[in-house]
Amino acid sequence: MKITSLFDGFLSLFYPEVCAACGTGLMRHEKTVCLTCLHTLPKTGYEKVADNPLARIFWGRIPFEAVAATFFFSKQGKVQHLIHELKYKSNKDAGYFLGEQMGESLREAPLFQSVDYLIPVPLHPKRQHQRGYNQSEVIAQGINQTFPVPLSADVLYRTVATSTQTRKSRQARWENVKQIFALKNQQKLEGKHVLLLDDVITTGSTLEACGAVLQTIPGIKISVATAACAVS
DSSP states (O other), X not given: OHHHHHHHHHHHHHSOOBOTTTOOXXXXXXXXXXXXXXXXXXXXXXXXXXXXXXXXXXXXXXXXXXXXXXXXXOTTSHHHHHHHHHHHSOOHHHHHHHHHHHHHHHTTOXXXXXXXXXXXXXXXXXXXXXXXXXXXXXXXXXXXXXXXXXXXXXXXXXXXXXXXXXXXXXXXXXXXXXXXXXXXXXXXXXXXXXXXXXXXXXXXXXXXXHHHHHTTSTTOEEEEEEEEEEXX
C-alpha cells in the first residue's frame, strides 16, 4: 500500500491531475473537479420547475413531459471547460462527473420519478469511431450511478453523419438534423417514460428531431435532460 502511494505521488510530479473545470491541481482527496468548482458550478434548478425557459423552447413543437438542464453554460466558463474536456480531450471522467451531478438533481425531482429508460442522443458510427465514444452515452452512464434507471442505447440511432452544429442558426440547425434519426427494437419502449439525454441544449433542434422519431412509438412519454444550457 505504501509503495503504491509513493508511486502515485512520484507520477503526480510529472503528470499532475488537474481540475477539469478550472485547471488547478487537484488535492489527493479530490477527483475530476476541485471542491471549489464543485460548490460553485452554476446550477439551474430547472428540474424542479415544469414551466421553465427550456420547456418553453419546445412549445408547439414536441410534447415533452419535462425538460431540464443541470448547469448554465457560458463561453469560457467552467461548465464549458468540462464539456470541452469530454468532447475534445478524451476526458471521459468529466462526462461521468456531469452525469453524476445530473443524476443527483433528477432523483430528487418529482417530474422525473417515473422515468423507465435513459436514452442518449446517438452519434453516427463514423463520428463515434473517430471520438472513441458517444459523449451523451458517457453522461448517461454517470447519471446511472446516482439515478439508477436502465440505459438503452439500442433503439434510437443516427443514419447520417451531419456537420457540426456550432455557429449555425436555429433554422440551419434544424435543416442539419431533421430526418436523420431512426428506430430499431422499439417495442421495448412502448408505453414507457424515456429520458432523452444530451450534453448541451441551445436551439433544441437535435432533441426535437430525436423526439419526433421517438413519439411514433405507441404510448411513449418523453422527457429531456442535458448537462448544460446557455445562460438565459
